[in-house]
Amino acid sequence: MVAPSKPVTSKPDEVKPEMGRTVRFTIHRCDGPGKAARWESFDVPIEPGSNIISVLQYIAAHPVTIEGKRTTPVVWDSGCLEEVCGACTMVINGRVRQSCSCLIDHIAPRNGDEVTLEPMSKFPVVRDLWVDRERLFYNLRRVKAWVPIDGTYDLGAGPTENPDKQETRYKLSTCMSCGCCLEACPQFNLEEDPEHWDSAFIGAHAISQARLFNEHETGKQLKRDRLDELMGPGGVSDCGNAQNCVKVCPKEIPLTESIGAMGRAVTIHSLARFFAGKK
C-alpha cells in the first residue's frame, strides 16, 4: 500500500449522510515496536450513528483489505467510549481527536468517502493505533499534579476555597490526559528514551495541571516544587506559542491561558527566589 492521497471529507452536517454507504478506511499499521509500518485499506459498510470504534470492531470481525487479502485485526486502545478517558485518541484524517466521539456521519457522509486513521506520532506505537502514553503521565508526576493529603492521621478540614478560583479550576480539571495537545504541539516530539523525559518539553497538559493544583488552597503547598520544575529544562519557557494545543483540546481547556499564567508565575517565582530565596 502506498500512503493515501488527501482524504475526501465533508464538513459536519453539510451533507446528509447516505444510507447503506460504504466508506474506505486507510489505516497506518505496525505490528509492534521497531517493526516496519504499512498502510492497509478496508471498505466498511456504515450503519447510522456509527463511530470510528464501531468501524474498527467491524474490521476486527472482517479483517480483509480492499485487495481481498486477509490480514490481522487492527489493534486500538479504548476505554470509556464517551470521550472522558482519552484512551482512544488517534489521528483521524490528519487531525488528532478521540475516535469514540468521531461519528462517521460527520466525517464521511457519502458513499465512497475516505478516512485515514493513524496512531499518535508523539508516543511510541505499541501496535497499529495503540500507543504508549506513559510519558504523558510521567510529565504529570514531574509537576506533582496532585493535592498532598496522604498521611497517617486526619488532617482535618482544608482551607476555604475561593469560588472564583473554583470556576477557573473547574475548566482545567476537565483534562482527561488524552494527549491531543501534545500530538499537535511542534515543541513536543517523540522521545522514546525515558532518560530524556526530564529535560524534554513537558507539554501543555502538565503546565495546565500545575496551574490547576497551584490554584487549589491545599494543592498550593507544592507550588514552589511545581514552579521549580516549570523553570527547568523542558519547562514552560520551552513553549513555542504555536497555540495548536488549545485548538485541538477536545475539552476546550484554555491551555494557552494556562501557559501565560504559569509564565507569569515563574517570572514572579524567579524574582522572589533571586531577591529572597536561600538557594
Added chain:
Amino acid sequence: MSNEKSSAVAAQHFLLRRLHSLTGIVPIGVFLIAHLTTNSSLLWGKIGLRGEPGPDGQPYTFQDGGVAYFWKEVFWINSQIPHLLLIEITLWVSIAFHSILGWYYATTGKSNVKRYPHQDNWRYSLQRWSGYIGIFFIFYHVATLRWGWTWLVPSGTKWSHDYSVSTLAAALQGSTEGWTAAGLLVSLFYFVGITLLVFHFANGLWTAAITWGLTVSEAAQKRWGFVCAALGVGMMGLAWASLYGALAVNPQDARVVEEQLLESKGKSGVPTPTGRETAAPADGD
C-alpha cells in the same frame, strides 16, 4: 523527577531563556525601531528639513532633501553619540547571543503547519524561518556596511560615513552607474531580510508577552496582538521606505549633495565624522 536536576542547571536554563526573550526587545528591538526611523529618512528627509535650504542657498529637491537629512542623521550619530563603539559592541553581542540561542531553541521544535494550518502555527514556523534567514541578512548587512568586507559587495563599494548615501546606494544597486544583476540580488536579499526581521520582532513581541506572563487571558493576548500588529505594520512601512529610499537614490547625484554638506561642515569648523576638516573625495567609486 525534579529533584534529580540540580537547581543551578534549572536556573541557568530559565535565565538563558528569559535573556533570549529580553535581548530580542532590549536592545535589539529598540535599536531596530531607531535604525529604521533613521534610515527611512532617505524617503521623508525633505519634510524633516522643514524648508531648510541646502549649502548653496537653494531649496533641496525631494530626493536631495532625503539625502541631506539622512546624511546629517548619520553625521550626528557619529559625531554626537558618546561611547558609540560600546553601544555597537553591545548590539553585536546581543544579536550573536539571541541568534545562537534562538537557532538552538528552534531546532528543538518540529514544524507541523501542514497538519495544523492555523494562523498561530504559521507564525510559529515563520518566526523560526525569519530567524534563520535574518541571521544571515544581519551578518551580511553589518559585515559589508560596517566592517568593510568589501569582497562581499558587488563592485566592492566601501561604505563611508562621509558619503553615507552614495556608498549605500552603490552597495545596494551594484555600482555607482546604475543597476547591475548582482545589485538586484543584493537589493532583493535586503527586501526579504528586512521584511522577515520586522515580522520577527513584531511576532516576538507578541509571544514575549505570553512568555513573561504579561498577557494571560485569550482576550489580553488578542488585544496585545493588535498592538504588535500595528507596530509591525508601522515598522514594515519604515523598513520598506528605507529600502525604497536607498534604491531610488542616484549615487552620483547623492555624491554632489554630500560634497556640499562636507564642505559646509568644514567651513563651520565642525569636524566630519571621520575627523577630517574637509574631506577630499574618497578614492574608488
